[in-house]
Amino acid sequence: MQLTGAEIIVECLKEQGVDTVFGYPGGAILNVYDALYKYRDDITHILTSHEQGAAHAADGYSRATGKVGVCLATSGPGATNLVTGIATAFMDSVPVVAITANVGMPLLGKDSFQEVDIAGIVMPITKHSYIVKDITRLADTIRKAFYIAKSGRPGPVLVDVTKDVTGALYDYKPRRPATVTREISEMRDEDLAAAIELIKNAERPFIFNGGGAVISGAQDEITELAHRIQAPVCDSLMGKGAFSGEDPLYTGMLGMHGTKTSNLGVSQCDLLIVLGARFSDRVTGNAKTFAKNAKILQIDVDAAEINKNIIVDVSVVGDVKEVLSRLLEEIPAKDNPEWTAKIQDMKAKYPLRYDHTQLTGPYIIQKLYEMTGGDAIITTDVGQHQMWAAQYYKYKEPRTLLTSGGLGTMGYGLGAAIGAKMGRPEKTVVNIAGDGCFRMNMNEIATAVRTGKQVIQIILNNHVLGMVRQWQSLFYDHRYSHTILDDAVDFVKVSEAMGAKAIRVTKMEEVEPALKEALETQGTVVLDCWIDRDLSVFPMVPAGANIDDVFDEEDMKKDE
Numbered sequence: 001m002q003l004t005g006a007e008i009i010v011e012c013l014k015e016q017g018v019d020t021v022f023g024y025p026g027g028a029i030l031n032v033y034d035a036l037y038k039y040r041d042d043i044t045h046i047l048t049s050h051e052q053g054a055a056h057a058a059d060g061y062s063r064a065t066g067k068v069g070v071c072l073a074t075s076g077p078g079a080t081n082l083v084t085g086i087a088t089a090f091m092d093s094v095p096v097v098a099i100t101a102n103v104g105m106p107l108l109g110k111d112s113f114q115e116v117d118i119a120g121i122v123m124p125i126t127k128h129s130y131i132v133k134d135i136t137r138l139a140d141t142i143r144k145a146f147y148i149a150k151s152g153r154p155g156p157v158l159v160d161v162t163k164d165v166t167g168a169l170y171d172y173k174p175r176r177p178a179t180v181t182r183e184i185s186e187m188r189d190e191d192l193a194a195a196i197e198l199i200k201n202a203e204r205p206f207i208f209n210g211g212g213a214v215i216s217g218a219q220d221e222i223t224e225l226a227h228r229i230q231a232p233v234c235d236s237l238m239g240k241g242a243f244s245g246e247d248p249l250y251t252g253m254l255g256m257h258g259t260k261t262s263n264l265g266v267s268q269c270d271l272l273i274v275l276g277a278r279f280s281d282r283v284t285g286n287a288k289t290f291a292k293n294a295k296i297l298q299i300d301v302d303a304a305e306i307n308k309n310i311i312v313d314v315s316v317v318g319d320v321k322e323v324l325s326r327l328l329e330e331i332p333a334k335d336n337p338e339w340t341a342k343i344q345d346m347k348a349k350y351p352l353r354y355d356h357t358q359l360t361g362p363y364i365i366q367k368l369y370e371m372t373g374g375d376a377i378i379t380t381d382v383g384q385h386q387m388w389a390a391q392y393y394k395y396k397e398p399r400t401l402l403t404s405g406g407l408g409t410m411g412y413g414l415g416a417a418i419g420a421k422m423g424r425p426e427k428t429v430v431n432i433a434g435d436g437c438f439r440m441n442m443n444e445i446a447t448a449v450r451t452g453k454q455v456i457q458i459i460l461n462n463h464v465l466g467m468v469r470q471w472q473s474l475f476y477d478h479r480y481s482h483t484i485l486d487d488a489v490d491f492v493k494v495s496e497a498m499g500a501k502a503i504r505v506t507k508m509e510e511v512e513p514a515l516k517e518a519l520e521t522q523g524t525v526v527l528d529c530w531i532d533r534d535l536s537v538f539p540m541v542p543a544g545a546n547i548d549d550v551f552d553e554e555d556m557k558k559d560e
Helices: 005-015 027-038 051-065 083-091 135-150 163-167 189-201 211-216 219-229 260-268 320-328 337-349 361-372 384-392 413-423 435-441 444-451 466-475 491-497 508-519 553-559
Strands: 002-004 020-024 044-047 069-073 096-102 128-132 157-162 169-171 205-209 233-235 250-253 271-275 295-300 314-317 377-380 429-434 455-461 501-505 524-530
Touching: 002 005, 005 027, 005 135, 005 163, 020 051, 020 413, 027 069, 027 096, 027 163, 044 413, 044 444, 051 069, 051 083, 051 096, 051 413, 051 435, 051 444, 083 096, 096 135, 096 163, 128 135, 135 157, 135 169, 157 163, 189 271, 189 295, 189 314, 189 320, 205 219, 205 260, 211 219, 211 320, 219 320, 233 260, 250 260, 250 337, 250 384, 260 337, 295 320, 361 384, 361 429, 361 455, 361 508, 377 384, 377 413, 384 429, 384 455, 384 466, 413 429, 413 435, 413 444, 413 455, 429 435, 435 455, 444 455, 444 524, 455 491, 491 501, 491 524, 501 508, 508 524
Parallel strands: 020 044, 020 069, 069 096, 096 157, 128 157, 205 233, 205 271, 233 250, 271 295, 295 314, 377 429, 429 455, 455 524, 501 524
Antiparallel strands: 002 169
């Protein structure tokens, strides 16, 4: 049947099972938006307040559901406004397809109004980018984009389509989506055998989960392995939920703001089993001394990650779930009573601590965990609040902490929360932000309100750029250069002006009633929680230091 290019785009989205897209219209992409009007009963379009919000919403939708997220933007500034969101998705291996429209073919390369080479701009931050100038290639390009986005190590793909192609007519023939299988092509029997021997011989094993463990859906296999060999388990920010935070073998996050038990345990183990993690500098600290007493077994779907940041002893390239399934066929049960007892002693000796005499971020997040039973999807922005959300909320399942781990994007969380709620409407979705981050994209409160769905926004408002101020306190002799946010902005009034319910919280006793009201409200609720500007995130490892140099406030007092 003959369809316009714009209609072909929407039909291809339907082929791929897309039910929701996020975007912002403009001149070059008007044909696509006209087609979306025609197909409005098939695909829900969420109009965001800014294209960056659309990219983050598509990312959050994808992380929450495991499906490909889709965002749309027009040419020029519309397309470039997607770039930060695309880079965020790329760094965290999130499958997103961004569809942009460009000026017509006769206007390309002539500095035309709102013309930009978006395919070239995003080349370093996508798995692939296309510009479609020929309608005969349009449908297959869209199909390839979805396949590339979700195959192997997932990631974003951009398809730019000239406006004349979106308006041209061509025969469209439906096609079933290509099947994406788990990547095992580089999994070698000799690597599996070497991994099995390492695990069998280990007396002090430790498991470290990264984002790849979540993407793979390997939580059952990880749990079985940990309990079979009695190995404690830690994770990166991206690995949260791949192993339950309520399990007795769980020790908390590893790295710069990881627990003492995880940092000291990894430094003392004799085997570190690394599942889908890329050894970020925020995890390893001084790479030369990382896991200094251990042999390292790395399992990752991306061969480029092997020996990139840390030289390992044995590696297996393949999907984490598939590799663990093969290993579990051969690994016998074993006890490591001395090692297990040592880890449990450390957990008792080095619990996470915070000030219980005043309103703090950890107190609010612990209350949120208790009142949601750990069953909410939590999104965050980046900074102190992000670390507290990682430390004090116990993630029982994968895809329940959505956060910008690699790029560290301030302003990510609210758009991601909207996307997550659209993808999983049955879940309670809460975005936790600092006041500095909330300022970045708080216009998306209007988007959240417009959806009519429950989205809860918690602002941990300390009137400063908290994480930067913490570094200024510790390493810059309290020179607070441009990190104080004392101004007249009132987040309650701003949120109410955009149609949300808003509650200010300044005391500990106000937290529970405010959370209860938010959780019982159908619609968008903003909690503006005022906390002290000099609260810090502990434990901490200074940048580039050994992870076993981890310290907390008690250590600082002793040093003083």
